[in-house]
Amino acid sequence: MTLASSPVGRRERNKQQKLDRIMDAARELFAQYGVDEVTTQQIAEKADIGAGTLFLYAKTKGELLLLVQNDAYAAALDQGTQDAAAESGVVEAVLALIRPIVECNRAQVDNGRTYLREMVFGDPDEPRHREALDIVAKTEEVVATTLQRAGGIEEIRAAASARIVSAVMFLSMAASVNVDSSVDEIIQQIAQQLRVLLPPSTEGRG
Template identity: 60%
Template sequence: MSLASKSVGRRERNKQEKLDRITAAARELFSVHGVDEVTTQQIADKADIGTGTLFLYAKTKGELLLLVQNSSYVDALERGRAAAGTTPDVLDAVMAIVRPVVECNRTQIDNGRTYLREMLFGDPEEPHHRDALALSAETEEAIVAILQRDKNVTEAEATAQAHIISAIMFVSMAATVNIGSTVEDLLQGIRSQAEVLLDPKKSAAGR
């Protein structure tokens, strides 16, 4: 390996190590105090870096929150896919995807709602925001794959239904009226609406 290659490799490792420290520091402070009560200086101090270095990785607290939540979202989506893979019923499998995402978002309610707001109104060209949108798209793709277990459902139909379920989940987590709702309350509401969408006859018969 050339000296140049070693230098690049070391530089990349240093960048990743700093990013890991920033993510861990922001996650801990946001979890304990909430995003609104934490300053970027506190995060930089806890990560043992300068604020100038911090801003190379994220320019605002909103971007830092996206960084933190995206990391948790990746793990949640992985758990959901694994659970859905062993769940034969379509609606149950969809909810297996939804559950860990909702649980992840509601770990700290204000942070979760702020994350959704950043996703909706943030700069789509900002890397952490772009990652958040990509994760949302991956979630819908996972739901599409489940819905297409039913051979009577076309890809276009599954894509539209998955988009609606994603919107239901998003609104349920973000709505002010649901601030006091538990994870189980939210999941029940999402499931009821998804059932009407996926199997209206069965839903009507259950009423």
């Protein structure tokens, strides 16, 4: 490493360390109190940085929530992708895929619902919102692949059906009527709709 590159490396490391502290602080406070009850000042103090520094990484509390939740949702999707691979029935495979996402969303219900609102209504050009939308797109891609593999559904129809599955899942998690619903209850609701969407002849096909 040259002397000229050393300061850049240190700056990047310092930025990453601050970002890690911000994420840890936001994650802990949001989990403990809920996003609506936490202020950006509390997060800055817990991360041991100034409020001005915090705003360099996230300008709003919604962006901070996205910063934390995007990682969690991406990990849940990875887990669901692995779980779905072990299922041969198309409905079972899709349910295995989305269960970790529902579990992630319901870990703190108010946070999960706020995250979905930020995802849908936030500025798509803002990096954290764009990352959230990328997760939605990746979810639809994985659902479509699962429908093709487990259900023998053609590519074009699988892609269209995947968008419907994604909409059903996110609406089920966001709906006010489901605020008190458990993960199993939401999965059951989604399963009922999947069985209407997916022809019976596709279930159980390899």
